[in-house]
Amino acid sequence: MPDTPSYTPEVQESIDQNLDTLQKLLPPSGVWLAELNDVVMSWQEDRLTTDEANVAVRRIADRCTGGTSSVTACKEGCSHCCYQAVAVNTWEAERIGRFLQQEPVRFPYSPTPPDIDGMQVKYRGVRCTLLTDSGRCAAYEVRPLACQTYYNVSSYSSLCRVPETEVNTLVPCLDVRILDIADVALNMHTSVYRDIREFFPLNKVCNQSQRS
Numbered sequence: 001m002p003d004t005p006s007y008t009p010e011v012q013e014s015i016d017q018n019l020d021t022l023q024k025l026l027p028p029s030g031v032w033l034a035e036l037n038d039v040v041m042s043w044q045e046d047r048l049t050t051d052e053a054n055v056a057v058r059r060i061a062d063r064c065t066g067g068t069s070s071v072t073a074c075k076e077g078c079s080h081c082c083y084q085a086v087a088v089n090t091w092e093a094e095r096i097g098r099f100l101q102q103e104p105v106r107f108p109y110s111p112t113p114p115d116i117d118g119m120q121v122k123y124r125g126v127r128c129t130l131l132t133d134s135g136r137c138a139a140y141e142v143r144p145l146a147c148q149t150y151y152n153v154s155s156y157s158s159l160c161r162v163p164e165t166e167v168n169t170l171v172p173c174l175d176v177r178i179l180d181i182a183d184v185a186l187n188m189h190t191s192v193y194r195d196i197r198e199f200f201p202l203n204k205v206c207n208q209s210q211r212s
């Protein structure tokens with residue numbers, strides 16, 4: 001598939017075609033929305049722990065986005081999206097830390113909402129510290145929800161080349177914001193949200209420090 005740096009009619013056509021295919025491939029939104037609602041309700045009624053509910057939300061995210069790479073621009077080994085801000089909460093950082101056997105930086109709890117805009121400016125074009133030199137995620141199995149759900153539904157990976165573009169809002173993604181809302185509901189009273197590079201400024205597995 002040819003790459004193009006701009007949002008052309010061809011790009012739009014590929015988005016329409018891919019979304020059509022994805023609609024047949026992915027579970028109907030009504031099904032997973034009902035599951036998500038059940039998870040949050042169960043958590044509110046203490047039938048699920050926060051840990052169990054967080055894992056359940058990420059399983060649903062997998063089902064909403066799993067297999068999309070067979071249709072979309074996102075292919076194994078592509079890491080364009082690993083050069084931008086990735087908001088991660090404390091629960092995710094601890095889980096990634098256990099997976100990597102590396103302690104994350106621990107931040108005191110604060111009810112202050114995360115400065116997502118500031119993160120986007122600060123980390124645009126900065127390589128994620130979990131990205132290996134072979135272009136893979138060192139913690140793919142437990143990667144953050146933000147990474148799980150970030151899929152370029154066009155056929156043009158060039159739209160994701162953050163360092164070469166002015167803004168990253170050009171990337172057409174699946175609209176699964178409701179998963180983020182559920183995530184915030186589960187974690188807002190116990191977690192802080194920081195960019196992943198702040199939790200893991202140096203990845204011992206990848207043996208690299210922050211660099212662009």
Ligand code: SF4
Binds near residue numbers: 144
């Ligand atoms: S956590 Fe993994 S998938 Fe997410 S930006 Fe970092 S390397 Fe990429």
